[in-house]
Amino acid sequence: MFSGLKIAVVFIVLAAAGGGFFYVKQLQSNLKIAQLNNAKLTQAVETSEKSIALLKEDNIRLNKLSDQLSQDLQKAEQYGDNLRNRLRELDLVQDAIRDSKNLEGRMNGATAKLWRELEAATGGDGSAPLPNWLLDVPRTGDKSSNTDREDNSTDSSSSKTN
Numbered sequence: 001m002f003s004g005l006k007i008a009v010v011f012i013v014l015a016a017a018g019g020g021f022f023y024v025k026q027l028q029s030n031l032k033i034a035q036l037n038n039a040k041l042t043q044a045v046e047t048s049e050k051s052i053a054l055l056k057e058d059n060i061r062l063n064k065l066s067d068q069l070s071q072d073l074q075k076a077e078q079y080g081d082n083l084r085n086r087l088r089e090l091d092l093v094q095d096a097i098r099d100s101k102n103l104e105g106r107m108n109g110a111t112a113k114l115w116r117e118l119e120a121a122t123g124g125d126g127s128a129p130l131p132n133w134l135l136d137v138p139r140t141g142d143k144s145s146n147t148d149r150e151d152n153s154t155d156s157s158s159s160k161t162n
Helices: 002-089 092-098 100-121
Strands: none
Touching (some): 092 100
């Protein structure tokens, strides 16, 4: 009976050692999986930090652009206010009655100037040819009546003497 007990104890010890061996192997396998997951998480954190930094840079850039657009909008509104005030001061009907050709030349010159400014503001250099509808202007006097000029006078009462 003593030998049966020895066999049982040996069998129990071997079973415990085998179980311990498989338990250690399972722990090693779990450790490798945890290390791989940790590496993936580390890489994900780095990617997230880079994304956050990029978003912060974009936010700063967009804020600057927004500020610039606000300034440009204020300038455009100011320009529009100046134009409205100027139109209130002018009596275009009286100018048209007095000298319609002169008024047409001045208005076409101003339109040409605005056209060039619009082209320059949208990325052009302002030197593109003007549209045909702006070029075909009946002119009076010298050939420069359709040029961009700042002459605001509506006095056409000067007379020629021979």
